[in-house]
Amino acid sequence: MNDNKLLPLREKIDAIDAAILELLNQRASVAQEVGHVKAETNAPVFRPEREAQVLRNMAAKNTGPLLNDDIQLIFREVMSACRALERRVVVAFLGPVGTFSEQAVYKQFGHAIEALPCISIDEVFRATEAGTADFGVVPIENSSEGAINRTLDLLLQTSLAISGEVAIPVQHSLMSKSGTMEGVTRICAHSQALAQCQAWLNQHFPHVERQAVASNAEAARMASADYSVAAIASEIAGHQYNLGIVSAHIQDDPHNRTRFAVVGRLNTTPSGKDQTSIVLATPNKAGAVYNLLAPLSKHGVSMTRFESRPARTGNWEYYFYVDVEGHAMDAKVKAAMDELNQDAAFFKILGSYPCTV
Amino acid sequence: MNDNKLLPLREKIDAIDAAILELLNQRASVAQEVGHVKAETNAPVFRPEREAQVLRNMAAKNTGPLLNDDIQLIFREVMSACRALERRVVVAFLGPVGTFSEQAVYKQFGHAIEALPCISIDEVFRATEAGTADFGVVPIENSSEGAINRTLDLLLQTSLAISGEVAIPVQHSLMSKSGTMEGVTRICAHSQALAQCQAWLNQHFPHVERQAVASNAEAARMASADYSVAAIASEIAGHQYNLGIVSAHIQDDPHNRTRFAVVGRLNTTPSGKDQTSIVLATPNKAGAVYNLLAPLSKHGVSMTRFESRPARTGNWEYYFYVDVEGHAMDAKVKAAMDELNQDAAFFKILGSYPCTV
Structure with a gap:
């Protein structure tokens, strides 16, 4: 064994750990003081x-x-x-x-x-x-x-x-029993996964039939029983069914997330790097959306996400879910929000909160 | 707001965090050195x-x-x-x-x-x-x-x-829709949970009918729909079905665990506080077990767990799963193991490993 070399290193680590431990408890003590201050005002x-x-x-x-x-x-x-x-x-x-x-x-x-x-x-x-x-x-x-x-x-x-x-x-990977596409005639996956890998599939396997199945896990199970089937699924599901990886992380958006x-x-106060989610509606659809969002560009507020969703009730046809950069307490965001609020048939700030760290 | 009081405390925490961060990276650097030493010997x-x-x-x-x-x-x-x-x-x-x-x-x-x-x-x-x-x-x-x-x-x-x-x-709790036992005529739970709470139930509700159902979650669901049913389940399941707690943590063994x-x-080397799991078998049952385990007491090795399990094949009727204090490399454990190995029809050390921290 190489314990002679390891022992002094482990002693170093033990000393560092003891110092970390002490600092952690110091931190906890200060955090308790913070707690007492907060308790005074029910924060x-x-x-x-x-x-x-x-x-x-x-x-x-x-x-x-x-x-x-x-x-x-x-x-x-x-x-x-x-x-x-x-x-x-x-x-x-x-x-x-x-x-x-x-x-x-x-x-x-x-x-x-x-x-x-x-x-x-x-x-x-x-x-x-x-x-x-x-x-x-x-x-x-x-x-x-x-x-x-x-x-x-x-x-x-x-x-x-x-x-x-x-x-x-x-993340999605293309997998099969053999780990290759030899003899594969069908690529199976949940319809959402097929859609998320569409560009990649069109480029690499345009002529292989695609079949939507109940879930990606089901696709992996099918591939494990049939050399003519390849599955799109997580590598975890692939491992589970002993599949080989043909190509890893094939989703068109490499940052695919839930x-x-x-x-x-x-309400959360500004953290220095925040975003604000709002939802709004207009009574009619064509052109109105563009006009509706004019206050954002006017006040220099960047939109980071825009989704529309059919309204099931009420007088308007669509709800628009919009994320913008900045906190609703920031001057320019506030100005834009005030104008949106005046113009829209329906307007609600869902929240301002720190961007994902 | 009480930001005047909070700010200096937060500055203190930030300073402590920076010191912790530095120590963490120091630790990681030393750990990398450990890694290099280990790599030399494939440790x-x-x-x-x-x-x-x-x-x-x-x-x-x-x-x-x-x-x-x-x-x-x-x-x-x-x-x-x-x-x-x-x-x-x-x-x-x-x-x-x-x-x-x-x-x-x-x-x-x-x-x-x-x-x-x-x-x-x-x-x-x-x-x-x-x-x-x-x-x-x-x-x-x-x-x-x-x-x-x-x-x-x-x-x-x-x-x-x-x-x-x-x-x-x-942990198991007794729960009902009303949070009391008023009007409750049946206590439902999985049979294992009923068994684990038997003494408590005998003491507190000896005359209420007990009914085994498929799972504790199912019992909670039943209780949520019926004032005459109380359920034994985890508090999480209770929350889920809006049940009130009649009595918390009623399992007879407060340290009930999976x-x-x-x-x-x-194989793991000694950590200073270890236990050893072994399995052994005797060709016949009566009295033999006691004799079989004699080497343990002879060498002063404490047994912490003993379970028997019917053998499905082979010449013996039972396998005995035994945990003892100490590591198989400890002198007295080793001596006891050697003797057990000689006497038993079947003997295997499953492993020596650190006791739960």
């Missing part, structure tokens, strides 16, 4: 804008070798543990345990919380509105499960504000 | 005994206010991130994502790993034996799902050694 335990600032700060100062992602994961847990000395934040999410929603909860809040699985998106909103939960985490743009319409509908009516956004990466909104009863 | 990236020592060390030195559990969670992630600079350890587990098994994986290895969900316990063993995964995590004593027999069978044959144990707490074994291709 909330979890401040998304403050935590986003800490994480950005750490990423900016990080010299390596640790990766920013790992540093942020560690500091999430540090903040989570410090917070929990005051009170465990309760976070409602669309259960069951083990969904991507739960991953999003821990990514945003760390593990020193109480995660409360709910049976429906409605229930997440209800639990958070009623105060059973401090926050709720709901899918807002889901590339494979299509559960977002309900979230969008509920956001229209709720008294809750969006206070954060979490993204979980989703997005979640964090909703809460409080 | 494994993950050493359960070393990580157990670090965690115990931190718990022993911890002065608070942070709780030991939170400190250990943070250091798991720190070690996980440092390890990942060398290579991400691959851990196979019984999927799907989101089971207690996955929780156990992250509890043991931190998040900077690749978790590989498998469709069966057999597949976890196979992936780990084949080297697709560095480690496998399998349920070994599961208070509600009863999946352990397969694990015990596979442990008999496998070339893998147990290198760790993880416990996930399981246990998982971590299996790997390498």
Whole structure:
């Protein structure tokens, strides 16, 4: 063994760990003081804008070798543990345990919380509105499960504000039993996955039949039983069914993600790098949209996302869900919002919150 | 706002965070040196005994206010991130994502790993034996799902050694729609849960009918629809079905847990506080067991667990799964094992590994 070489290094690590431990407890003590100050004015335990600032700060100062992602994961847990000395934040999410929603909860809040699985998106909103939960985490743009319409509908009516956004990466790979396309006559996947890989498929396998099946996992299962089938699915599903990878990460958008909104009863103050989500409607469609959004360009506010959704009731035909850069308390965003509010038939600010760290 | 009071405290925290960040990167640099030394001799990236020592060390030195559990969670992630600079350890587990098994994986290895969900316990063993995964995590004593027999069978044959144990707490509460027992005529739960709460039920509600149903979640659902039903289930399930808590944590054993074994291709060296799992068999049953175990008491080795399991094939009737205190490399454990090996019709050391931290 090489214990002679390892021992002094391990002693070094032990000394560093002891120093880290001491600093962690110092931090926790100061955090407790913060808690006492907050308690005087009933201020909330979890401040998304403050935590986003800490994480950005750490990423900016990080010299390596640790990766920013790992540093942020560690500091999430540090903040989570410090917070929990005051009170465990309760976070409602669309259960069951083990969904991507739960991953999003821990990514945003760390593990020193109480995660409360709910049976429906409605229930997440209800639990958070009623105060059973401090926050709720709901899918807002889901590339494979299509559960977002309900979230969008509920956001229209709720008294809750969006206070954060979490993204979980989703990647597709082309896989088959042999790990090659030899003898493959069909490529199977969920229709959403086929759509997300369309350009790549058109370029590489334009003449192979594509078949939509119930889920990507089902496609992987089919491929595991049949050399003539290739599947598009996650590598995890591929592993599970012993498939070989023909080509990895073939989705047309390399940053394909499922997005979640964090909703809460409080408005979030500016963190320095924020975005604002709004929803608005016009009574008629043609041209009106362009005019409607004129205040944004007039005030130099960048739009980062635009989605329309047919209105099921009311006097207008479409709702427009728009994300813009900046916080609603920023002067130019505020000016643009005020004008939008005057012009639109329906207007609601869903929330201003820190951009994903 | 009380920002005047908060600001100086936040500045203090920022300064502490910067110091922690620097130490984390120092630690990672030394860990990289460790990696280089290990690479010279092909030593494994993950050493359960070393990580157990670090965690115990931190718990022993911890002065608070942070709780030991939170400190250990943070250091798991720190070690996980440092390890990942060398290579991400691959851990196979019984999927799907989101089971207690996955929780156990992250509890043991931190998040900077690749978790590989498998469709069966057999597949976890196979992936780990084949080297697709560095480690496998399998349920070994599961208070509600009863999946352990397969694990015990596979442990008999496998070339893998147990290198760790993880416990996930399981707690039961008595709940009803009204939050009281008024009008309740039946208590429903999975048979395992009823059994685990038997003494408590006999004491508090001896005359209320008990009914075994498919799962505790099903019991909770029934209770949510019927004032005459109370359910025994997790509080999470209760929340989900809007039940009120009649009495919390009623299981007879307050430390009710699901246990998982971590299996790997390498034997673990002593960590200072270890246990050893063995399995043995005798050709006949009566009295033989007592004689069989005599070497343990003779050499002063404490037995911490004893389970028998009917053998399905072979010349003996039962397999005995025994856990003892100490590492198989400890002199007295080794002496006892040698004697057991001589006397038993079948004898296998499943592994020596650090006690749960």
